[in-house]
Amino acid sequence: QVQLVESGGGLVQAGGSLRLSCVASGRTFSDYDMAWFRQAPEKAREFVAAINWSGRITRYADSVKGRFTISRDNAKNTVYLQMNSLKPEDTAVYYCAQGTPGWGNPADSKNRYDYWGQGTQVTVSS
Secondary structure (H helix, E strand, O other): OOEEEEEOOEEEEOOOOEEEEEEEEOOOHHHOEEEEEEEOOOOOOEEEEEEOOOOOOEEEOOOOOOOEEEEEEOOOOEEEEEEOOOOHHHOEEEEEEEEOOOOOOOOOOHHHOOEEOOOEEEEEEO
16 A cells, blocks of 8 residues: 655754655655645645656745755655745644646645655744
């Protein structure tokens, strides 16, 4: 079965950086788009970034554009989220997700992703 395992979360001061990783198994990684979502306490899960199956197309939420970078290594079945200039409002549980590619850009909707990891906590102190 498909498994997604995130790592790399932690506690960091505002302005700092973290790099999240998500290792996938169970089906051919390079056939699928990947994404990162996040959920803060008492808030809905929101889109952060996505990357298409080949790694050539990315998209970002406006709130993280210019600070976060999504990338993937298909040889290692891994997707990454490099997070720089972190802010307290970035505090959340971060989830990676895997979904079937559509036409054009990778999706920013939760409904387009059918497998999810358990999440990794990111806490940014002020």
